[in-house]
Amino acid sequence: MTATAESPAVGEVQAMTVTLRILRSKPEGTDEHKPGEQYWQEFQVEAHATDRVLDALHKIKWEQDGSLAFRRSCAHGVCGSDAMRINARNRLACKTLLKDLNPAKPIIVEPIKGLPVEKDLIVDMEPFFASYREIMPFLMTTGSAPARERRQSPEERQRFDDTTKCIMCAACTTSCPVFWTDGQYFGPQAIVGAHRFIFDSRDEGQWDRLEVLNDKAGVWKCRTAFNCTEACPRGIEVTKAISEVKHALTTGEI
Amino acid sequence: MTASSPEFVPGPKIKEPRIRSGRVRPGAEQWSWRFMRISGPILVILILTHLFINLMTGDGVSQIDFAFVAGKWAAPLWQWWDFLMLALAMLHGGNGMRLLINDYAHTPWLRKLLHGALGVAVLGIIVLGSLVIWTFDPCPVDADMSLLPSFCEDVR
Ligand code: SF4
Ligand code: FES
Numbered sequence: 001m002t003a004t005a006e007s008p009a010v011g012e013v014q015a016m017t018v019t020l021r022i023l024r025s026k027p028e029g030t031d032e033h034k035p036g037e038q039y040w041q042e043f044q045v046e047a048h049a050t051d052r053v054l055d056a057l058h059k060i061k062w063e064q065d066g067s068l069a070f071r072r073s074c075a076h077g078v079c080g081s082d083a084m085r086i087n088a089r090n091r092l093a094c095k096t097l098l099k100d101l102n103p104a105k106p107i108i109v110e111p112i113k114g115l116p117v118e119k120d121l122i123v124d125m126e127p128f129f130a131s132y133r134e135i136m137p138f139l140m141t142t143g144s145a146p147a148r149e150r151r152q153s154p155e156e157r158q159r160f161d162d163t164t165k166c167i168m169c170a171a172c173t174t175s176c177p178v179f180w181t182d183g184q185y186f187g188p189q190a191i192v193g194a195h196r197f198i199f200d201s202r203d204e205g206q207w208d209r210l211e212v213l214n215d216k217a218g219v220w221k222c223r224t225a226f227n228c229t230e231a232c233p234r235g236i237e238v239t240k241a242i243s244e245v246k247h248a249l250t251t252g253e254i
Numbered sequence: 255m256t257a258s259s260p261e262f263v264p265g266p267k268i269k270e271p272r273i274r275s276g277r278v279r280p281g282a283e284q285w286s287w288r289f290m291r292i293s294g295p296i297l298v299i300l301i302l303t304h305l306f307i308n309l310m311t312g313d314g315v316s317q318i319d320f321a322f323v324a325g326k327w328a329a330p331l332w333q334w335w336d337f338l339m340l341a342l343a344m345l346h347g348g349n350g351m352r353l354l355i356n357d358y359a360h361t362p363w364l365r366k367l368l369h370g371a372l373g374v375a376v377l378g379i380i381v382l383g384s385l386v387i388w389t390f391d392p393c394p395v396d397a398d399m400s401l402l403p404s405f406c407e408d409v410r
Contacts, residue, residue: 126266133266181357220283223353249284 140205
């Protein structure tokens with residue numbers, strides 16, 4: 001019986017120790033670090049291979065260092081609040097399993113790039129939302145509202161289905177090399193947000209949005225680096241959506 | 255929180271909808287983008303043909319000397335070919351550099367300075383290169399005959 005007692009039970013997930021290297025900063029500073037200065041700190045946590053990075057962060061916050069700051073809400077990839085740079089790629093901490101990251105090495109966690117850091121993994125999202133507001137993300141129509149719902153065929157809906165899935169996590173925008181260096185660029189998400197309305201048969205504001213995106217800081221800044229498509233946790237083909245907007249602008253057809 | 259809570263902080267303002275019909279006219283950035291898309295493939299064809307003619311046909315790389323170049327530039331086709339290659343390559347590359355400067359030069363004076371230097375370099379090279387192509391003399395008077403293209407004998 002000793003042999004069976006030692007081997008793990010069927011289906012049991014192995015526990016292990018993982019190291020997380022987190023890029024931290026405190027607006028009020030610490031004894032060793034100036035206010036706002038970024039520094040690395042390592043934590044070791046006991047975790048299962050099927051745990052997510054978010055679980056590991058929770059363990060640190062709840063059991064080791066309550067001052068660690070990060071955003072999260074739903075913990076299931078719906079709200080889009082916990083995008084961060086994990087092992088140099090933008091991902092949602094709540095959708096990234098430890099076993100997919102090579103837990104033998106330290107897992108590197110940084111705030112998303114290109115937006116001002118407020119504390120630890122929390123960044124100021126305002127520039128990101130400001131770009132989104134620029135493209136007027138609401139239904140624009142003319143004439144009086146119909147007495148019933150605005151109807152649309154499945155094909156018409158399919159046209160912009162991909163971009164309706166956006167959860168505004170900013171993973172795409174903060175993975176874009178043009179956004180990192182150029183504070184003027186709207187960023188991929190704003191174009192995804194515009195795409196969702198431009199190609200919606202019920203909306204009539206297409207050309208107003210296209211005019212905004214034809215601007216200096218609009219779609220023409222995109223160099224098709226494809227970082228955004230790779231980063232999107234919702235699997236949206238971001239670069240393709242941007243190209244469709246460019247196509248609408250060059251051909252004048254939607 | 256009482257009814258007289260000190261301050262009401264309104265949320266950020268959303269842009270007014272402005273429904274206007276009327277199409278969007280292509281702006282400078284769009285023309286720049288179109289130019290890059292069009293000049294890119296043209297350059298590929300121009301350069302690959304250029305390399306093929308120079309390196310793969312005839313005696314290959316060893317055929318290239320003064321006489322070879324002089325012989326090519328005696329034909330208007332190759333004069334125009336090389337001119338197009340020069341102009342498109344400089345404009346295509348220069349426009350790419352312009353975008354890079356936009357990305358990385360954050361202070362207005364630095365941006366102006368770099369854009370200026372870039373413009374001078376692009377125009378200067380196009381002008382100098384075109385001068386060479388169009389005012390080229392294949393048969394300089396006091397040169398060794400063996401270095402010149404064969405048709406120079408008739409000229410002398
Ligand atoms: S397009 Fe994808 S990566 Fe970008 S904000 Fe939306 S969900 Fe996030
Ligand atoms: S916590 Fe909501 S998406 Fe990750």
